[in-house]
Amino acid sequence: MKTLRLTSNDRAILLKSSFLGRLPRSTSEAVIEDATVSTHEEDDVLFRQGDGIDEVFVVLSGLVRLYRVGKDGREADLAVLQAGEVFAESAIFLGHHATASARAAEASIIARLDGRRLRQLAVSNPDVAQAFIELLCHRSKMVEDLLAQDRLHTAPERVANYILSNCPSGSTSFSFRLPFQKNVLAGKLGLAPEALSRAFSKLRQSGVVVRGRMIEIRDRHALERF
Template sequence: MLDRNHRANQRERTLLSKTSFIRALSPMASSKMLDGAHIATMPARASIFREGEAALSFYCLLSGYVRLYRVSRDGRQADIRICGPGDMFAECLIYGGDKYRFNAQAAENVTLARFDMQDVRELAEQDPTVAKAIMATLSDHLLSTMDCVVNDRLHTAPQRVADYLLTRCATENGPTSIRLPYQKSLLAGMLGLAPEALSRAFSSLRRTGVTVRGRVIQIGNVEALKDV
């Protein structure tokens, strides 16, 4: 259930204006999108929507992280995507169906903007920049999904973790450290791993100088991590 629902204030409009989706719109369309944004804050683990519910809105995340996932018949969960600040989600349903195809849950305290699907459909008919921005967002998500499929099929668990760490290293060689933006259980789901498989992967990376202390990951040698 959404909490503290209100129209976007100036600070929130500024944050939304910096997202790639809003930046791609014409001044008229951008103004209408910002005017139509409803801002909500939600606590960690709160449900934003559930699979099978009527798809009336899509969202842009302003702060925190949101987990998108599906549940099998026997109750197992599979993460689809972890959304961070500036990311949009459920916009695929603007032209793709009338029910949500997955679940969305706040992974921590979040602030998000909600947009009405029908209002945006009508705006897209009036202004082609809206349709183009939607297509660009969907294209980005498709390419990202393809990368995830390839990663799952071609890389071992330690390789997936090493690749994730390398994309966040501030240096090309030598020692460094990074701080995970969210808890390790969320990282496990994002990488398609069970929590225990993630722990084993981190253990196997100790030989390259990787140590884990809470959310802080110490990397002894970035070059060694590249050879995993």
């Protein structure tokens, strides 16, 4: 882990992130004034559940897994975050403790925003408060979606939904490249890697062709019917 300064590319990503993107430019520029940046190797732990933290994190590049650990040591992913995504924002309002652990799933660059400063801003600047509220609403909805997926759908259905969520709504046939290893996708969907693999092979009969990280969908409607 190494600390560095914001590059102009970093700034651009920050300004478009799911939190700062909601703010007027002048405000967001002020917020990132004192941002710090750090790089992390694959598998580096950023913080553990229960750790005291007082910062909001933003992924600048790479991939971060947010997870909880069971008493047998198994890890359950709560979220997988890509460039531009924000995490640990609840901690700064909720007793400054992380509600989950975070670990780089590949080499990553992470920005941090000071919690105290953000809390002050949230009080003095309605735009900032509003941005937090919207961010948190989206967060709740995302986790709700995950929970509903888990409780209502089987593995192949979840995979089908994931694929469909990565697909332009117009075309009936298309293809895209997985943004991470199947490994990680499995965790995100709450599956063992083997189960993901089997799900893919079951979807083959609905016109899904998997070659390495490339996913090809021959017939969108067949997939939706699944």
